[in-house]
Amino acid sequence: MALLLLLSGCANSTGTKNSSAEKNEKVEGQPKQGGELTYALATSPDSLDPHRSGLAVAVRAFRTIFDSLVVQEPDNSIKPWLANEWTVSEDGKSYTFKLREDVTFHDGTPFNAEAVKYSFDRIIEPKTQARNSVALLRPYESSEVLDEFTIKINLSTPSSAFLSNLSQAMLGIVSPTAAEKYGDQFGKNPVGTGPYKFVSWTENADIVVEKNNDYQWGPSIVENKEAPYLDRITFKIIPEEATRIGSVQSGQILAAETVPPQNIVSLKNDPKNQLLQVNTIGLPYTLFFNQRKEPWNDVRARKAVQFAVDVEAIVKTLYLNTYSRAWSPLTPGILGYDKSLENSNSVDLDKANELLDELGYVKGKEGIRVKDGRQLTLNYVDGTPNREKRNDIAVIIQQQLKKIGIKVEINITKDIASIVQQNADYDLYGNSQVNSDPNALRAFYHTTTPQEEATIKRLGGGSNPELDQLLEEGTVELDPAKRADIYKKVQQKIIDEAWIIPIYVFPYTVAATKTVNGIKFDPLGYPLFNDVTIK
């Protein structure tokens, strides 16, 4: 479970050189101080308010400004951060945290139990219009301030994902003074306790943060627990990938995220630059069958597609072997990931054809199957303008399914809200999610209560009482080993019933000049800048 997978540009030889250089630095006891890191983001953050943003790119910027109560280690264990220690009540419904007493926010506001209560109450307050953070905080009910540095958090139902969720940046602790002062403009004036202080955000140009000299509460996943070495970080917003990567290669900026596959290959052999790559965890990019529609409500139809889609070929062709293929509804590295699913199915067009024959679909003109006068068509919906070449996946699948007589209609639209979630007007739709806990499966696969079903439809729409039961057990089971077993069963069930086709695990990639050292990643794949030095 090597999640802090730091693939340096050149293989082992330079790797050892780097570590010996680091050792020398440590002997002298002084990593190089100062300097400015310029780091290009691929898209513009929507807000730097951790509670109101829903975008991964925003987290990359505001993780420098905000700390969390706890931190998740690469082995999925939870360690202290702003909270020193905690106890969980026997019924699993209340958590009592002892907080650090030496922490202050960037604006001088003291960090204490009130600040934690303020942050969490702010997330569930509908006026805040919190996005992803609400889902992470649930089943939060209330907080009680026991004394200045002790807080008791009450949940409505036990949740074994709760601690892990608390480690996420979207549940970072905000300065109550600043949040009150700026109101809905807090996202443009963020104040936290993090290693860097917010300086400025010029829209569509850059976000600047500077060293927090008072910082001394770094989490266990970084080496430098004190103030960062860098003076400042400038996050440049450069959407055009040729410009972004070119700027690093020509030395105009020091690092850039989201490297396209063709550049990954060339950067690995570039003497001046390095490539950092880490797989994100959560739900991989997955195609969901809409089981509310015929014939996809029949497992045989779904299996037929599963047998006909050559995922291996897709990943090889589009990502030149730089992305790994997904096999399960979960990504590797997350608690309970079922490795036994790997290499579990292979392409078999004969079986696929047999299954469709069984269903009564007969090949008609142009080789498209027909039943009761209607052609077998699959409405493939994609919501992104070719993010990570997702539209190209659709085109390849269109070709592959033609071989077994399925006609694929591709619909690229941003209007996922009404087409997919409101009207469920699709047969196959792809989605992915970064998450630290397998409980994320629940939102995608658990049969929801009828009133929720009325407004927002779950992806897939399949229903299986046994699976529901397992997902509920997984949420409350406290023993990690037992939880892992539960989620293994969940994954097998979803794959056995062919609810989905998992496609790829998204690697977060960073191109940087060789002068940059010490960029690390948290278990979710977000960059950490506490240890960064510039030669």
Place this chain on the structure above:
Amino acid sequence: MAFANKILLKISTALVSILGSLILVFFIIYLLPGDPVLSMLDPATATPEMVENLRKELGLNQPFYVQFTEYFTNVLHGDFGQSLVNSEPVLPKILEHFPATLALTIASAVLSVGIGVTFGVLSAIYRNKGIDFIARLIGLFGISMPTFWSGILLILIFSIYLNWFPAMGSDGWATLVLPSLSLGFVGAGLIIRMVRNSMLEVINEQFIITLRAKGLSERVVMYRHALRNALIPAITIIGLNIGELMAGTVVIETVFSRQGIGRIVADAIMAKDLPVIQGVVFFSAIVYVIVNFLVDLSYAIIDPRVRRSH
């Protein structure tokens, strides 16, 4: 008097155009497919009450005419609403980003007029000579190269390999060079063709022959008399061209990671941020109307006949 009337007429047409575009902009919300409220909320967490509250907050539950009157009065007071993404007021956002777009548009316009008129005139005077072919080649390139492609090409050559100019950003003159070149060439291509054709026409007119016969130097004949007449149709093109340049900034600002209203509208379209889309489109419409008004006025200054005829 007649001239004043003419200007009054022009001003009122301009106002009607602005009002028309305001109505069109308002209708964007009805023409776009999908529900803006749903796209603002995270479907995984939104409850029906949240959807309803937001609808109320945005006034989308009001009857159509109430919404329009409200929008109209707000716009008159300079209030274009708030961004749905980060609650920022729209007008200050546009005003903050407009200078960068204006600088890019002006720089590209100057480049395209400079290159366009110079090569247009030269290629007409030296028709079928070497310079004519070069000018026509530049014109062809300008018209046929898409800006995102020429932009990336310029970045590759002048920024990454030669390292002469920065590849991105919008502070300082240096960052203006590559994007305005890439955008300016498109306009230059059109202007070269236009100026060349109208110069050729004018050169063969009777009055030029008369001027030459009177013994005026070739230089005075060409630049004082012929060019002045040839510029009238070219100015129309330049006026239209400024509109095209503003549209071109959407692509160019993204390629060169510049600030500007083109970038804002591109982002807003992706995020379905309707108030911002409406604001930028309306704002651009006003700018476009003003530019056209100024172009019309400039005819009168360059060509006295326009002033007198009515």
